[in-house]
Amino acid sequence: xxxxxxxxxxxxxxxxxxxxxxxxxxxxxxxxxxxxxxxxxxxxxxxxxxxxxxxxxxxxxxxxxxxxxxxxxxxxxxxxxxxxxxxxxxxxxxxxxxxxxxxxxxxxxxxxxxxxxxxxxxxxxxxxxxxxxxxxxxxxxxxxxxxxxxxxxxxxxxxxxxxxxxxxxxxxxxxxxxxxxxxxx
Numbered sequence: 672x673x674x675x676x677x678x679x680x681x682x683x684x685x686x687x688x689x690x691x692x693x694x695x696x697x698x699x700x701x702x703x704x705x706x707x708x709x710x711x712x713x714x715x716x717x718x719x720x721x722x723x724x725x726x727x728x729x730x731x732x733x734x735x736x737x738x739x740x741x742x743x744x745x746x747x748x749x750x751x752x753x754x755x756x757x758x759x760x761x762x763x764x765x766x767x768x769x770x771x772x773x774x775x776x777x778x779x780x781x782x783x784x785x786x787x788x789x790x791x792x793x794x795x796x797x798x799x800x801x802x803x804x805x806x807x808x809x810x811x812x813x814x815x816x817x818x819x820x821x822x823x824x825x826x827x828x829x830x831x832x833x834x835x836x837x838x839x840x841x842x843x844x845x846x847x848x849x850x851x852x853x854x855x856x
Contacts, residue, residue, distance in 0.1 A: 727751065729759045732821040733767050733776040734814055741814050743821055744776055756826050760786050760798065763822050779815040781806055787837070795854075796827065799835040809849045816851065824856040832856045 731748050734741040746767075750758035764784050767776040785801040804815070816834075823832055831854035834841045841851055 729755070729762065730822065730825065731759065731762050732818045733771065733778050734818065735775050735777070741779070743814075743817055745821075746771060746776070754789075756796070756798075756823070757786070757789060759822060759826060760789075763818065764800075778818065779807070779811045780804060780818060781815075791830070794830055795833065796830045797833045797835055798823070799838060802837050805836045805841065812849055816855070820855045827856050 727750050728747045729750055730745040732743045732745055735744045736742075748759075748762045750762065752758050763778075764780060764786060766778040766780070766782065781803045783801075784803045787799040787801055788797075789799070790797040805812070807815075819834065833854050834851075840853060842853075
């Protein structure tokens with residue numbers, strides 16, 4: 672009898688923990704909110720509006736095919752931790768979720784690109800990515816730079832943002848015909 676009572680109590684505790692976790696991390700595809708789509712400057716912003724707005728959200732930009740062209744699309748992601756820039760970059764490098772991929776979103780940033788470091792000093796911020804970021808075609812590089820810039824720029828405040836690959840400043844010489852401005856913002 673005591674064992675049955677203990678199992679019931681344990682089940683109740685586990686259910687409470689699981690339900691609490693579900694409310695902390697709401698599923699973005701829940702129909703609890705409206706979906707807003709706003710097109711401006713070839714950037715489509717998709718936002719799921721939840722009853723309780725999370726202040727620890729950021730916009731991450733991915734690409735979506737529109738005919739023969741790719742458009743940038745903003746998605747909102749929750750972030751954790753104190754370093755907002757680091758968390759945002761990790762989300763960008765993680766790429767679209769399976770549900771986002773099903774809706775046609777993709778990332779031109781190659782899978783496996785790693786954030787090697789962030790150095791901040793007197794009004795400047797250097798973001799260092801792995802060499803994988805710089806592989807691919809010129810058109811692919813332009814889109815990934817656009818994804819990166821649109822995602823990072825709102826977090827810059829007054830800092831100039833520089834993009835490095837394996838500790839070296841990313842330059843146009845690696846990509847014939849592509850202009851890479853530094854700072855990127």
